[in-house]
Each structure stands twice: as structure tokens, then as C-alpha cells.
Amino acid sequence: MTLQIDAVDRKLLRALQEDSRKSVQVLGEGVGLSASACHRRLKALEEQGLIEGYRAVLNAGKLGYSMQFFIEVGLTSQSETALEAFETAVQDIPEVLECHLMAGQSDYILRVVCQDHDDFERLHRRLSARLPGVARIHSNMSIRTVKARTGLPV
Amino acid sequence: MTLQIDAVDRKLLRALQEDSRKSVQVLGEGVGLSASACHRRLKALEEQGLIEGYRAVLNAGKLGYSMQFFIEVGLTSQSETALEAFETAVQDIPEVLECHLMAGQSDYILRVVCQDHDDFERLHRRLSARLPGVARIHSNMSIRTVKARTGLPV
DNA sequence: GTTGAAATTAGCCACCC
DNA sequence: GGGTGGCTAATTTCAAC
Numbered sequence A, B: 001m002t003l004q005i006d007a008v009d010r011k012l013l014r015a016l017q018e019d020s021r022k023s024v025q026v027l028g029e030g031v032g033l034s035a036s037a038c039h040r041r042l043k044a045l046e047e048q049g050l051i052e053g054y055r056a057v058l059n060a061g062k063l064g065y066s067m068q069f070f071i072e073v074g075l076t077s078q079s080e081t082a083l084e085a086f087e088t089a090v091q092d093i094p095e096v097l098e099c100h101l102m103a104g105q106s107d108y109i110l111r112v113v114c115q116d117h118d119d120f121e122r123l124h125r126r127l128s129a130r131l132p133g134v135a136r137i138h139s140n141m142s143i144r145t146v147k148a149r150t151g152l153p154v
Numbered sequence C: 001g002t003t004g005a006a007a008t009t010a011g012c013c014a015c016c017c
Numbered sequence D: 001g002g003g004t005g006g007c008t009a010a011t012t013t014c015a016a017c
Helices: A007-018 A024-031 A035-047 A080-091 A117-130 B007-018 B024-031 B035-047 B080-091 B117-130
Strands: A051-058 A067-075 A096-102 A108-114 A134-148 B051-058 B067-075 B096-102 B108-114 B134-148
Touching: A007 A024, A007 A035, A007 B051, A024 A035, A035 A051, A051 B007, A067 A080, A067 A117, A067 B096, A080 A096, A080 A108, A080 B134, A096 B067, A108 A117, A108 B134, A117 A134, A134 B080, A134 B108, B007 B024, B007 B035, B024 B035, B035 B051, B067 B080, B067 B117, B080 B096, B080 B108, B108 B117, B117 B134
Parallel strands: none
Antiparallel strands: A051 B051, A067 A108, A067 A134, A096 A108, A096 B134, A134 B096, B067 B108, B067 B134, B096 B108
């Protein structure tokens, strides 16, 4: 998996992370390439898997998701089966946007969004009572999002 | 800000979160709408600000970002100026993808990505030594990403 | 809300240097 | 690796329903 990305590719990736609706024409102008040359670059980046997909970014607040939490979860057992059971269960909870297996004291960190307090209580109950092998839960509420990059540093 | 979103809009938003490159034609077919009617819906969703933008999602691993951390930061002071100074400084660090002001014991939680150990050490030094008013830092490394939704539950 | 058509733009491909 | 040109398909706007 030796990927050779040059400065032009990086510029294209940066531009597409900001706005994937730019046409190959204007993308090409931004890097000093013709539309077709730029098109070939993009296809290559897609085929190499560097570009995983193109997604619409929605406004969480306007969709009613006003609360965000980082939830630390500790399991009663760190056995293979315990981890698998927890991970499978977590996939089915739509409010859980991210789940990471962690090094250190907490087994998992979850990033979740909620519409309101009731929503969070339901989620909290579901995590602590209905998920397999959960020993402890510690919820940290985000008061305000200071920074939220949508993409990676390229 | 009373937004009226019906079931058709939700379906469109769901589809666009998965793949924003679908044509208005196929999007319309998915919800039982003509292309032009579907197009009007999309424009309305954009103008309402429900759709913030369209972005390319890149593969972190293939770009060399193999490490991910959640870093808890405590400040020496929680004064207005201390928070502002920290938040301004954090904006300039590209590896910091997210920064949240938190309720509870930690003042901030940062989600950061790194290419390697050196990269992380540099970042750690920069956070603890060069950022204003930092009292303590606790880094939690993600061993594996179990779940990573790109969008919101719509 | 729909259809259909027109004008514009973008994506794509074969062929060239 | 690069560019030109042309065909096809998509977007976008519009009139009329």
C-alpha cells in the first residue's frame, strides 16, 4: 500500500474536503490542470481508496440534536466475547455516532448526540441496563463545540 | 427557526448523508418524486441551512493518520480570557479535529489524529508547554474505531 | 404537487503530444 | 504525465398544469 501523493493531489483533496461539489473544471483551475487531467487525478484518488465517499453534512442543531456527550464505558470483563457483544449492541444505537476501543482505564469512549433530556435518559438506561457486560458509565456533556474540522489535515 | 421536515425530506437527507453524488433523478425515484420536484426539495433544504455542505470523506489510514487520541485538558483558570486564549490557540493546530468545552472535571476534550509517535510527542509538547493556561493533560489513545457514523440519525 | 422542454454545465472518453 | 474536442448525461430554470 505504497501511495504516492504529490502536492497537486493534496490540493485536490483539500479542496474536496471543503466542498465536494466543485466541478473538475474549477478544481483543475485551482491546481493549474485542465479539466480532463484533473478528472483523471480524481478517478485515481477514488480508485486508490483515498477518497472513501462524498457525503452531505447536516446541521445538527436544526435537526433537533442540541446535546452531545462523550460517554466512557467500562466492562465487567475484557474477554473477547464480552467486547464483541458490546460492540455489536452499540452498532444498533443510532445516537451513538462513534465508538472507540480505548487503551487505558476506560474500555470504550462513545460520542453520542441527543435531542433532549428524555432522549439522553433513554439512551443512558439503554447503555447501562440493556447492553451486555457494562460495569460503569461516565457521561461528559459538551457545553459548546469550540472546533469541529470536517476533514483531515492533508 | 421552526423547520418543517416531512418524511420525504428525511429520506432525502438520509440518502445524501450516505452518498451526496446521487443524481436528483435517482434521489427522486427513491422517494417517489420527479426530478424537478426533488430538486426543489433539495434547494429548500440547502437554503434552510439543514444541509451545511458537501464534503469528500478521506481515508485516514491511507493518508498516514494511524493514531487517534481523546485528550482531556484542564486549565489553571476558568476565566473568560483564559478560555478564549486556549480556544484561539487550538484553532491553529491542524491535528486537533475537534475541541469541546466540557461540563464536569475536564475543561476541554480534544479529538486529535497523528501520523506517528513523533507526531504525537510534538503535539503533546505543543499542548502542554506552548498553549496558554494549561494545568493538566490526559491523553487517551483509541486502539480501534468500533463505529464511526459519518452523519446524524435523521 | 406534477410534466416536459430548453439552456447550460459537467462528466466522461477517445485520441493526441 | 499532460491537453483538445466532442458526445452523453446531468443540472437548472421555466412555462403550464
